[in-house]
Amino acid sequence: MSDLVFIAFDSEHKAEEVREKVLGLQKDYLIEVEDAVIAVRDANGRVKLNQILHPAAGGAVSGAFWGMLVGWLFMMPLAGAAVGAAGGALGGSMADPGINDDDMRAQANAALKPGTAGLFLLIRKMTTDKVLDDLKGVGGTVIRTSFDNAKEEALKAALAAHVPAPPVVAEPAPAETAPAETPKA
Structure with missing residues (x-):
């Protein structure tokens, strides 16, 4: 179920x-x-x-295929495909899975x-x-x-539930360079 x-x-x-x-x-x-x-x-x-x-779309494709096959028997494949597509779309829209x-x-x-x-x-x-x-x-x-x-x-x-944010890794601050002391004479 x-x-x-x-x-x-x-x-x-x-x-x-x-x-x-x-x-x-x-x-x-x-x-x-x-x-x-x-x-x-x-x-x-x-x-x-x-x-x-989208059952109507699937029904139209399936119906067009089978309609065309049946249409070949009567030498009207395009008419068979059109009728099959319309029938398939109608059947698909009525079936609501x-x-x-x-x-x-x-x-x-x-x-x-x-x-x-x-x-x-x-x-x-x-x-x-x-x-x-x-x-x-x-x-x-x-x-x-x-x-x-x-x-x-x-x-x-x-x-x-609250999902904690990933920790932020701080970049180290650039080291400051102290001015070099000048030797006393």
């Missing part, structure tokens, strides 16, 4: 930064994400979803202030301690999760 997490951020840039970090952790096999969507509430209060999965768009818009509308953003993650599985350690101090406010209480509190603590 997958877990849903919704984290609010001060800016779209910060939400994108954290999404990229999570997707990087996926490449390291520390987390398996089914969907990662950024919801941005603009100054007018409208919510825009920035998704990484991952998190329900209407639910994300409703939650983002209720939780986000204009000019802020949120990150929705649908997590299939994760190595909790390592993922939370990598997300330590990134900021954000947990709005909603389907985690158990202990895991949710650990996520909140990790996001809020």
